[in-house]
Amino acid sequence: MLPRLFVQASALFLCDTVFLSLLNAWWPSLALLGALAGWVEAALRLLVLGGLWGLLPLGRHSRVLLVTVATVVLLAPFYLALGRWLGDPPLLLSSAPRSWMLVGYVVGGLALLLWEVLGQGASTEKGKEGDKAAFWKVVKLFRPDALYLAGAFFFLTMAVVGETFIPYYTGRLIDILNTKYDSDAFSLAILPVCLVSLGSSLSAGCRGGLFTFTVSRMVVRVRHLLFSSLMRQDVAFFQEVKTGDLTSRLSKDTTMMSRSVPLNANILLRSFIKVVGLYGFMLSVSWRLTVLSLIETPIMLATQKFYDRRHQALLLEIQDSIARSGEVVRETVSSIETVRSFATEEEESQRYDAALKETHRLKNQRDLEKAIYLLIRRLFELGLKLLLLYFGYQQILGGLITKGNLVSFILYQMEVGSYVQTLMYIYGDALSNVGAAKKVFEYLRREPSVRTEGMLAPEVLRGHVSFKNISFSYPSRPDVQVVKNVSFDLHPGEVTALVGLNGSGKSTCVALLERFFEPQSGEILLDDIPIQEYEHKYLHRQVALVGQEPILFSGSIRDNIAYGVEDCSMEEVTAAAEEANALGFIHELEGGFGADVGEKGGQLSAGQKQRLAIARALIRKPKVLVLDEATSALDVESEAAIQQSVLSRQARAVLVIAHRMQTVENAHKIVVLEGGQVVEEGTHSELLGQRGPYFRLVQRSSTD
Structure with a gap:
């Protein structure tokens, strides 16, 4: 499959090369447009490559190549325009060495490989659609708790807004301490910090209490719905499904799916507000350092996406393993007289130990992969902080920012990185928990083969x-x-x-x-x-x-x-x-x-x-x-x-x-x-x- 894609990509690359050579003749006229010239060039490239699009037998990979071509074409004017603003020519890709265009295609090729490695083909789309559908079914179950959730989100917003202002006032205090001490100015600066911290803490407490209350109500409601659905099933269902599996769904899975929506919505909204507010303050301090910090997002997005897929698969395996070990306990305890009469206590203990070891192995694998992921993320974050400190120091020497500004920016950057990671992680985490919800909904929507919808109840019955x-x-x-x-x-x-x-x-x-x-x-x-x-x-x-x-x-x-x-x-x-x-x-x-x-x-x-x-x-x-x-x-x-x-x-x-x-x-x-x-x-x-x-x-x- 990949060789065919590379052949198609090579055809696009050859066509693009010829067109850019022809476009180079018009370079003086396009250069008069300034920074807009790069976008005009990109539009012309899209038209030409779009014409070639209909001639290639792309098949089911058309969307993959479309994303790659769009990335290659639009990335170039964005990067070149940014370089122009920073005093780094060239302005047009057609007048630049062909190595610039090759870099664009290398980036596109890496994006294509990443697309394939992370499984963005048709085989995973169906599963993702099922996860999304299950997620929205869980959301609908929260309708009775809409008032409590609205209150929780209100206090959440107030808490996050208060937290966002704390680094800003901290930077102001440092600037005041760095100059001639003024007690009145210091008092006026520290008072908002105290008020904002107090209001944020109270709001955070109310938010947490309301979310916990909502989750408890949801757990009770879902367990009641699931148990009622199980009681309507036919006897054949209980012969096919083991009791340990059902008890696991009633206890663990219902709790997991009930926590997924409010807690993930809590984290999602909190992270989104924080990211918007933090980037707003960062841009006001230094847009150059902000642009530099943005390189963290695409790299960590790819890493996070790969980790989410592995984490979700392991969670499902762990759930099934716990259900199997629970079934061993139930079966052994309920048949203890038979076990004792055949003197198989040791064999049953070994069977349970094997089930526990399988669960332990899966959890160790989960923890190991999480540790490797966290190590990679921490090393990257450390390298980015060193770069920010170096360039921040250069900007202080150049008089572009103050020392307090740099401290505020570093505090914001330390926070925004974690919240951007959370925004990328929360979607995968929500879908991971949806794996439990899908199993619950499978039982909720199952129709028994033996219907109990009869209505006849005569007062007199002979009994024939x-x-x-x-x-x-x-x-x-x-x-x-x-x-x-x-x-x-x-x-x-x-x-x-x-x-x-x-x-x-x-x-x-x-x-x-x-x-x-x-x-x-x-x-x-x-x-x-x-x-x-x-x-x-x-x-x-x-x-x-x-x-x-x-x-x-x-x-x-x-x-x-x-x-x-x-x-x-x-x-x-x-x-x-x-x-x-x-x-x-x-x-x-x-x-x-x-x-x-x-x-x-x-x-x-x-x-x-x-x-x-x-x-x-x-x-x-x-x-x-x-x-x-x-x-x-x-x-x-x-x-x-x-x-x-x-x-x-x-x-x-x-x-x-x-x-x-x-x-x-x-x-x-x-x-x-x-x-x-x-x-x-x-x-x-x-x-x-x-x-x-x-x-x-x-x-x-x-x-x-």
Whole structure:
């Protein structure tokens, strides 16, 4: 790609050389225009090179060459005119040695190489546009805080204006001390310094307080929006995304993106006002020294731009690394019993240590690159200060400035350099933090595959469920069909048992009934109406699920039984616990219904947790009750008691999934699944008589 660019640049250079040779014949006439002659020459060059522009096959590099040519052409008259004002001929490039034109092309070529090295091609433009879009989305989230931000920016302006005047008055004090001492003049000069310093300090304090307050409000608001969005996602999303990643987005990324806009806007506005004010004072002191100090800007801009790209990439890698180490901790702690039973404590520690080392390596790389960048910047700043001191001393000897002027200029230059660097840095820093915002917005705008927009909530519901030709594949394995054309019914007042080997599709049918997923074909009807048309809360109050490994939340027993049920009385809680055969052990616990179950119910046994989970389902008075291995952890006596109280109710349809054949023997109907398909359906005695898949399951169960 670069050789082709150099060929095109060579063609432009040859054309430019011929044109300047012809233009040299008109030099006496152009010279009469004075300093304006250079700009006339530049305009003519642009016209000629513009004509050649349409003849070159520039392709996607046209913008790069356009910037290069414009730089080469316009830099020459600016530099030559400046040299003319300083008494340094020549006036026109056409009358100068060709080495002057060659210098211009060398500068343009370096700009071209820099353009390519810093990745200004089409491949990075799309990413930058995405960063900008995410940045403006973050800005829009601050609309509720507009009043606080306006106050913060007002105090910011007042503080910066006050800070800008301090070096000016400092220079005046030095000039007064350098002459015959005048106490009245000194007092008049020091009073503004005190007043400006006091006002600037008060304004800075108010600014900082308002910005901190705004950031805190934003963090709370974004976390609420993100958590609400996550709660609307389908189950497949949580199977694909690790918990550590989500907690990292909720904690670290939301804080980072909330701080990015107000703090970067604070720094940006402060730096801009300071740069304008400082350069204004510097020009008033010495325009020659000001022009000399400007050489710092383009060099540091290129260095800063390269550093920003590296810094942004490393920040994203560090965020992902922290999320991975957090996932290791969560997974290990939540599975500590499994870790202990397999004696893999050392292996888990090594896994976490490896994750920490990767994060540490990335942070070391970030810090090393920052140190190298700061070293280069400090060395350049030191060299520039030495030049300014030398030329400033020459101007003092020439009577152009005073000693106080030089001190004020140096103080201003020391400040303006850092603020110019900040202006160049703040854009890259804002976009670096936008990397975190992009991940947050990705979750905020994600639409769940399972919609919960149904509005139907009838006062009377019978509880008749129909599976009609259901076929389904999990999103993670779209090529594997777990359920194939499954059809069966659940009738009110009847117990239907769903049996089959592991992997036959039993739990998948339950997940589809609970609308954890959407089937690829077929539909599930509740009272002859598709379940997606029912209101979300209504559906899950009428269709209650008790799983094999129920999850309890930290809190009291009463809170767990009444979970999700509004305005629930203590009588209802007690009745549900009694129906689930849980009342006995609850009274034995210290605190009764107020006893704390611990994190995920860790203070209770497996059987106690299952009975509380059954009570949590029964308190909703559901029309459809699903027991997915819900009695597997119970003893025979408790299971019999629950079957007597739960399964004998005539007002609801009950779906039972169990490996114990004793649990399903008394069901009104048994549906047998094999390979994701319904292969048999009937009562226990009917299916035994057919001596088919169900008969083999019973035989295997009795053998086990």
